[in-house]
Amino acid sequence: MTFSGRQEVYPGETAVMGEPFSIQISSNLLKQLAGDEDKSKRKTKKPKPKVQQSKVHHKQASDGLEPHQGTTSAGWPLQPPFFLPVSPPPPQVTNAEADAIRTVLQESERIMERLQKQEETMVQEVTQKAKELHDKEFKIPYQKPLPCLVEKDSCLDCYKEHVKDPLKCAEFAKMYADCARKVRQQMSS
Structure with missing residues (x-):
């Protein structure tokens, strides 16, 4: 895969207007970026700070990359290869934190059980009072028997x-x- 375009100017750098560049990405590089995490944990090699004014060809045999071709001008450092960031693993929970979480969870469960029991007793009390009120309000008063x-x-x-x-x-x-x-x-x- 090859990308072409104009080079961006970074702070502290000077650029020559309209200087073309190209980037080549090999299938091996894509496999390495998408594949093994063990390989992604390797430290990347930093480019040499010396820059020549002529065309420079870099070959990194250990990466299996195709050669990078491009022209550089005086004062332009070579850009390091672009790597996608690897998401860090989730933070490890220590035993003390896990114990604290367990105790809080157990306490919450005890409180929940206590509240459920309290709710049950309150439901029984309210039901009993409602029944008593219903009986009082709708109680048929004593009626005299019908004559004859x-x-x-x-x-x-x-x-x-x-x-x-x-x-x-x-x-x-x-x-x-x-x-x-x-x-x-x-x-x-």
Whole structure:
């Protein structure tokens, strides 16, 4: 893969306007960058600080890279190869930190259990109080028995027994009518 373009100027450097450059990236370099972490832990070689004004060809046999071709002018240092940053491994948790986390977790679990028990008792208390209030509010007050209930029941029973001959129940009907008249007179006086 080859990239071409104009070279950027870094602080403290001078550049020649319009000087072309090219970068070649080999498949071996891509495999090394994407592959083994052991190889990425190696220290990279720093380029030599001396710069020549003529064309310079660098070959790094240990990296397996294709040669880098480019022209440099006086005062321009060679740029080091570009490597993708390797993400650092997650920080190791020490035993003291792990123990502290475990104790806090256990304490939280104990508190949660205590709160659940407290919630259960409160639910039982509220349910009991709600039942008591419901019973008090919707309790049917004591009612007086209906007057002449016995006379009414005996009259109805007679009519059920003598469906074809209702005249036999005339006496029960008269007793019920007399009882109802007495109750009406008591209420009006």
